[in-house]
Structures are given as structure tokens and as C-alpha cells.
Amino acid sequence: MQETIERLRSQAEADIQSVQDRTELEEYRVTYLARKGRIAALFDQLKSVAPDQRPAFGKTLNELRSRVQSLLDERAARFAAGPVVRESIDPTLPGRGLFVGSSHPLIQTLEEIKGIFVGMGFSLADGPELEDDYHNFGALNFPPDHPARDMQDTFFVGKDALLRTHTSPVQIRVMENHPPPVRAIMPGKVYRNEAVNARSYCMFHQVEGLCVDRGVTFSDLKGTLISFIKQFYGSSLKYRFRPTFFPFTEPSADIYITCFICGGKGCRLCKQSGWLEILGCGMVHPNVFRSVGYDPERFTGYAFGMGIERIAILRYGIDDIRLFFENDVRFLEQF
Ligand code: PHE
Numbered sequence: 001m002q003e004t005i006e007r008l009r010s011q012a013e014a015d016i017q018s019v020q021d022r023t024e025l026e027e028y029r030v031t032y033l034a035r036k037g038r039i040a041a042l043f044d045q046l047k048s049v050a051p052d053q054r055p056a057f058g059k060t061l062n063e064l065r066s067r068v069q070s071l072l073d074e075r076a077a078r079f080a081a082g083p084v085v086r087e088s089i090d091p092t093l094p095g096r097g098l099f100v101g102s103s104h105p106l107i108q109t110l111e112e113i114k115g116i117f118v119g120m121g122f123s124l125a126d127g128p129e130l131e132d133d134y135h136n137f138g139a140l141n142f143p144p145d146h147p148a149r150d151m152q153d154t155f156f157v158g159k160d161a162l163l164r165t166h167t168s169p170v171q172i173r174v175m176e177n178h179p180p181p182v183r184a185i186m187p188g189k190v191y192r193n194e195a196v197n198a199r200s201y202c203m204f205h206q207v208e209g210l211c212v213d214r215g216v217t218f219s220d221l222k223g224t225l226i227s228f229i230k231q232f233y234g235s236s237l238k239y240r241f242r243p244t245f246f247p248f249t250e251p252s253a254d255i256y257i258t259c260f261i262c263g264g265k266g267c268r269l270c271k272q273s274g275w276l277e278i279l280g281c282g283m284v285h286p287n288v289f290r291s292v293g294y295d296p297e298r299f300t301g302y303a304f305g306m307g308i309e310r311i312a313i314l315r316y317g318i319d320d321i322r323l324f325f326e327n328d329v330r331f332l333e334q335f
Helices: 002-017 022-033 038-048 054-080 105-119 147-151 168-177 218-233 286-292 308-316
Strands: 156-158 161-163 182-191 203-213 239-246 249-258 275-284 300-307
Touching: 002 022, 002 038, 002 054, 022 038, 022 054, 038 054, 105 182, 105 203, 105 218, 105 308, 168 182, 168 203, 168 286, 168 300, 203 218, 203 308, 218 239, 218 249, 218 275, 218 300, 239 275, 275 286, 275 308, 300 308
Parallel strands: none
Antiparallel strands: 156 161, 182 203, 203 300, 239 249, 249 275, 275 300
């Protein structure tokens, strides 16, 4: 009998350890303490114990019962205090960093370009991305069926609807709606039907600029754009203007800066030339003025356009244009 009681005690002590919730606690109570439980069963056996030994066994059994009861009470108090907290808080650990967002590298680049031109007195204008042939080409002095149209592979959307291939149609819309003088920059998305790869994408961003007034000359164009280049890239950078062709400007030029990777010696980025092209510009063609009803005998002007991706790629040393549009945080969080 004594041995049975001892065994039950150690089992009860072990079992209470594995009780994890109120349901298991109730099962435990039923097993040991209920009227038909294992302790009650031992009390029943007292009858068969010799009468002179009964008081001693009765005392041990009572002790067992109160021991089990207190194990149960202890466990119950733990559940009453709420769920078992397995994790503890270490207040000496450093806090977890907050994730702070930042603007997209293209927005940062655009904001800086805007800031420089607004500082020189330019205002902002915009226009639709879905254009008609007239605004994207015709009014910009691209004759019908002229090969110059092939310089910009176009997404045609329907009868006389296309995705603008450059921001120059916004020049036309601004001049159609405002008499001269005009001095504005026009940022926005443009689309070209080109194979998508590390160097080109079917959509990108440009900033267009237009200045029209009486007596605007090529010197004004140079002064303004050189000032922009010095503010944006630093005053010690070398630049050059090289003649080129655009239907909507005459004369036209591309502006190049010294390759800042090789310093002009020639490398992969500048295709061994030592120079990087950063924008196109020129004096507004008289035919463009005629198409918006400006008198080319009274007014002259200059225009320019640059690709924002290209400028950001050169500035941050990004080697794949697709990174701008994939929204991979590992890329974005570097800016
Ligand atoms: N629209 C031209 C292009 O996309 C850039 C440009 C704008 C050139 C204005 C001259 C004047 O290539």
C-alpha cells in the first residue's frame, strides 16, 4: 500500500508539468481528485487494510490528496494570470530600425533638374501621353513619310492615336495656348517601340525645355544650358556642343560632357570616345512657329530635351535601365 501511494505521488508530480491549458488541467483534476479518481480509489482500499494500520495509511493518503490539490492550484493560478508567456523581453537589446521611405531615383533627378530651371525663371507645363500624329510629328516639322519619323519607333494605338515618342508635342500645345513670350520646362513619360534590354526600355522620361521671345539667340541657348550643366554636374566639368539634326530645330546640337568614369581617356561607358551625350537642343524651326501661329519674323526661340533615366544612370553608375521600373527594394533603398 505504502509503495502504491508513493508511486502515485511521483506520477502526479510528473504529470502536472505537462499540463499546458485549462482543459488539460481539468483532465488532471478528474484523473486524480474526482470522486472516482485514483486517490479516491486508494481511500476505498483502506477498508481492506488491517485496522491498526488504517490511521497511518489514512494520514499518508490525506497528505497525498492535499499535495496534489496544491500542485493543481499552483498550475491554475498560472493560467488565471493569462496565457503562458514563453518569450521574455530583453530591454537591453537595441531597438529594431524603422524603415524610412525615400523618393525614387528618377524623381530625385527630376526634382533637381526642375529646381535648376525654375531658379532660372522657367515655369512648368505638361501634356497628354496619348497624342495624335499632328502634335507628335506634323506640327514639329516631320513631313509625312519622312525618314526622320523612323528615328523614334512609335507605338500606334489606333487611327491617328499614338503614345508620344518625346515630350516635344508639349511645346506645340503650350504655344497653341499661350502667346509669346514662353519659358517653360515640360517633364513627362515617353514611349518607344524598342526591344527591352539593359540599355533601352519601351517607356522612359524626358524633360523638354522651350524659350521663345523677341531676339532669343543661340547664345541664350548656350548660356542657359551651360549654366544648367555647371549647376547639375559641377563647374569644373568640360562640355562640348556638336551639330546634329532634329526636324524641329535649326541649327541643332547635342551636348556632351567629359566622361566622368575615364576623365576623357576613353572607356566602355563612353564607347572609347571620352564624351557622354546628355541632351539635344537647337533653335526652334520657323515651320514649328508657323504651325502654332507664331510669326517667325518676330519671334525666335530655343528648345532642348533630355532623358531623365540616362542622366540618372550616368550620375549613379546604374548599369541596367530596367532597375528603375522593377521596384526591387534592394535597389530602391540605396537612394
Ligand atoms: N525631342 C528630342 C528627342 O526626343 C529632343 C529634343 C528636344 C531635341 C528639343 C531638340 C530640342 O530626341
